[in-house]
Amino acid sequence: MPWTLSTEFTFDSAHTITGYDGPCGRLHGHTYRVRLQLTSERLRPSAHVRRSIMVADFKTLKWAKKDVTQGGLDHAYLNDLPDLGDDTTAEVIAAYLHRETLRRVKETLDEGDDGADLRLRVSLWETPDSCCEYWE
Ligand SMILES: [Zn+2]
Numbered sequence: 001m002p003w004t005l006s007t008e009f010t011f012d013s014a015h016t017i018t019g020y021d022g023p024c025g026r027l028h029g030h031t032y033r034v035r036l037q038l039t040s041e042r043l044r045p046s047a048h049v050r051r052s053i054m055v056a057d058f059k060t061l062k063w064a065k066k067d068v069t070q071g072g073l074d075h076a077y078l079n080d081l082p083d084l085g086d087d088t089t090a091e092v093i094a095a096y097l098h099r100e101t102l103r104r105v106k107e108t109l110d111e112g113d114d115g116a117d118l119r120l121r122v123s124l125w126e127t128p129d130s131c132c133e134y135w136e
Contacts, residue, residue: 001039001119005055008035009065015078018086032073032093033125036061036101041117047108056105056118063104064097094124094134 014029040055048057066072073081078088083096098120106115121135 001041001117003040003043003055005038005040005058005061006035007058007061008033009062010034011065011072011074011076013068013073013076013078015088016086017089018079030126033128034064034097035123036097037121037123038105039119039121044113045110056108060104060108061101063101090124090126090130090132091134094122094132097124098122098134098136 010031010033012029012031014027016027017024019025038055038061043052043054044056045052046054046057046060063071064073067074068076068081078084078093079086083100084092101122102115102118102120105118105120109115119135121133123131123133125131
């Protein structure tokens, strides 16, 4: 994979690990830190430039940084999101970020391009020293 696009951002959210016997079972919040690494075998056009000079737009990768009222995860109560529900562990959120980010990137591809060469690695820090990684 010749190209790796890498970007990092944070979002602040609240959650409750339903059924957890301990402090995580109570309403609390985190400043989540996200690193997304997207690899590609070739360059493509994007929504903003029609020449094949990009892996993807950074803007597309950073969707989750947006406020929850604009479709992101910032200032959300994560348990309210239908795709997460009561299972808002770092593991579940990382898998969700993986699925949803790849879906959004593939939405921007030209017709006939299935993006089969794209690979995404998600790293999600719930605290400064605890991270979950998800990739396929
Ligand atoms: Zn927590």
